[in-house]
Amino acid sequence: MNKRAPFFAVFLISYLLFSCQNLPKEKHHITIVTTTGHIADMVRNIVGNKAKVYALMGPGVDPHLYKASLSDLKLMSDADIIFYNGLHLEGKMSEIFQKLKRTKKVVAVSEGIPKHLLLMADSSHGIPDPHIWFDVSMWRYCLKESEKTLVKEYPEHAFFFKSNAAAYDKELRLLDEQAMRDIESIPAKQRVLVTAHDAFGYFGKRYHMEVIGLQGISTLSEYGLSEITSLTKTLVVRNIQAIFVETSISEKAINSVIEGCKRKGHKIHIGGSLYSDALGAPNMNEGTYIGMFKANVKLIKQGLNK
Numbered sequence: 001m002n003k004r005a006p007f008f009a010v011f012l013i014s015y016l017l018f019s020c021q022n023l024p025k026e027k028h029h030i031t032i033v034t035t036t037g038h039i040a041d042m043v044r045n046i047v048g049n050k051a052k053v054y055a056l057m058g059p060g061v062d063p064h065l066y067k068a069s070l071s072d073l074k075l076m077s078d079a080d081i082i083f084y085n086g087l088h089l090e091g092k093m094s095e096i097f098q099k100l101k102r103t104k105k106v107v108a109v110s111e112g113i114p115k116h117l118l119l120m121a122d123s124s125h126g127i128p129d130p131h132i133w134f135d136v137s138m139w140r141y142c143l144k145e146s147e148k149t150l151v152k153e154y155p156e157h158a159f160f161f162k163s164n165a166a167a168y169d170k171e172l173r174l175l176d177e178q179a180m181r182d183i184e185s186i187p188a189k190q191r192v193l194v195t196a197h198d199a200f201g202y203f204g205k206r207y208h209m210e211v212i213g214l215q216g217i218s219t220l221s222e223y224g225l226s227e228i229t230s231l232t233k234t235l236v237v238r239n240i241q242a243i244f245v246e247t248s249i250s251e252k253a254i255n256s257v258i259e260g261c262k263r264k265g266h267k268i269h270i271g272g273s274l275y276s277d278a279l280g281a282p283n284m285n286e287g288t289y290i291g292m293f294k295a296n297v298k299l300i301k302q303g304l305n306k
């Protein structure tokens, strides 16, 4: 018999024992489901190749109105962890989350944000503004919350998750600082974001921009003459060069604003569409949170810094 045979036998047995012990874990890949693409991107940056992450809401999807489909329910019931935004962003899904919480880990990433930092969307009803991802410093709290959950659930990956989260947090800090510098390069008087979305409250507060919303203006009749006059006046007086509108806003209403400015000798242009409640397509830069944020800041800077 070969002199080395006993060593091989010991090695083989321990190898098999070791493999058998690990078999169930290897077989079970961690599955995480998130609601928005912003959260999916953040979680992917923490877990790397240790988990599969699925976002329910793709590009162009409105989370406020989103209803879970049957396949979403299946995905969520099979998931190990579910991350959602909270603060009533996913207004049509809160009941589902309450039910799922009985049997699995369901976490609102906004839980990580100190309450006093939240803005109110409707102060009379105490309803907070859910668009927290537009203040990068607040999104970093959400990263911390996700990291905390993942480390607690999977302590065997703690080191990996923590170092990934730290690296991503650094990227977010740089993004925050760059956005601050970019917006500050716009003359203070012109730092006004006229947009069709109601999503930019946190953005305005963090990066020192006044936000004028045009939401709710879907037809010309709703867009009263006095509103047009008052908006036109603001644009002219403050020398605002661009407004950021969507196709959902009545073209007639927008045209009358543009015409109104023109009559007063002020040229205004459409700055383009900003990303609001969803990321861009996965194959684009804007398919990531950082890419989306940079694209918005670039558009605002280009539009207003003329």
Ligand SMILES: [Zn+2]
Pocket (backbone or CB within 6 Å): 064, 131, 198, 199, 276, 277
């Ligand atoms: Zn929204």
